[in-house]
Amino acid sequence: MTGFEGATLAIDLLNITLLTILFVIAIAIARLRSLFAIVMLSGIYSLVSATWFVALDAVDVAFTEAAVGAGISTALFLGAMVLTSRTAKAEKGATKIVPLLVVIATGAILIYATIDLPGFGDPTSPANTGVGVDFIERTYPEIAIPNIVTAVLASYRGFDTLGEVGVVFAAGLAVSLLLGFGERSLGASVRREDRVASLKKDEEES
Amino acid sequence: MIGAAAIALVVAIALMLVRALSGPTLYDRVLAVNSLGTKIILLLGVIGFLTGRPDFLDISILYALINFVSTIAILKFFRYRSFQVSLTRRGKGGS
Structure with missing residues (x-):
């Protein structure tokens, strides 16, 4: 897997650096009050975490994170920001402490749960001794797709993925219908004179 | 060499x-x-x-596309406070 000597160390250092960047961004998001800056930073957070997923070999998860987190979510957050104010209110009293305690408790539970997990790349772990081995051995001779996750998603489990695509399409269609199209949708927040001017221009052109 | 490039990019x-x-x-x-x-x-x-698998270049090209589209969306939001305005029909010096 490694390209040259010391690549494992380089990847480890890269993982640590990326996690540090994520940590800094998360702290900054929690402390900032400007909503626009928070939206920008959450886009950066998604991009960096997607890179980290790639470094961990979870390429499909990384791509979903980049498309949904950095692409669509940023646009949706900006659209939501049109409808609200530009800064968040400062928390005071219990609302400042309780979320921190919840986050620390959840993190502690998750760390406790990782103690039972097998080591990363452990050849005796259940994932590497059960059906996983079968897929690793048979995928390339059978359908010649180098990435096994892609092979399972798009070929062995093709009908399931087709159903998922149908569900996502229906959801997207429903959201588009709820938001509306054209002049009556989010365009209502454009300044009125701009809209009148563009309407006039349309009339001139037609 | 690639390690040095990675360090420079992280900086x-x-x-x-x-x-x-x-x-x-x-x-x-x-x-x-x-x-x-x-x-x-x-x-x-x-x-x-670094990991000896240059297939990752495909992924980075797709990231480039996503990055471009989201930057356009952000700038459009800045200019018009909306995503529902076409980018091409606004003549007169780009206003």
Whole structure:
């Protein structure tokens, strides 16, 4: 897997650096009050975490994170920001402490749960001794797709993925219908004179 | 050599992050996000060569497309406060 000597160390250092960047961004998001800056930073957070997923070999998860987190979510957050104010209110009293305690408790539970997990790349772990081995051995001779996750998603489990695509399409269609199209949708927040001017221009052109 | 490139990219990402965190104007942040996206794309390519699998270049090209589209969306939001305005029909010196 490694390209040259010391690549494992380089990847480890890269993982640590990326996690540090994520940590800094998360702290900054929690402390900032400007909503626009928070939206920008959450886009950066998604991009960096997607890179980290790639470094961990979870390429499909990384791509979903980049498309949904950095692409669509940023646009949706900006659209939501049109409808609200530009800064968040400062928390005071219990609302400042309780979320921190919840986050620390959840993190502690998750760390406790990782103690039972097998080591990363452990050849005796259940994932590497059960059906996983079968897929690793048979995928390339059978359908010649180098990435096994892609092979399972798009070929062995093709009908399931087709159903998922149908569900996502229906959801997207429903959201588009709820938001509306054209002049009556989010365009209502454009300044009125701009809209009148563009309407006039349309009339001139037609 | 690739390790040095990775280190340089990480330093560049850290600098972009400082700009995105400190602002001061919104345009600084937009520019920081866009160029940080570019650095991430380059870093993905470097990770691909570090792990001996240059297939990662495909992923970084797709990231470049996503980065471009989201930057356009952010700038459009800035200019018109809406995503529902066409970009092409606004003549008269770009206003």
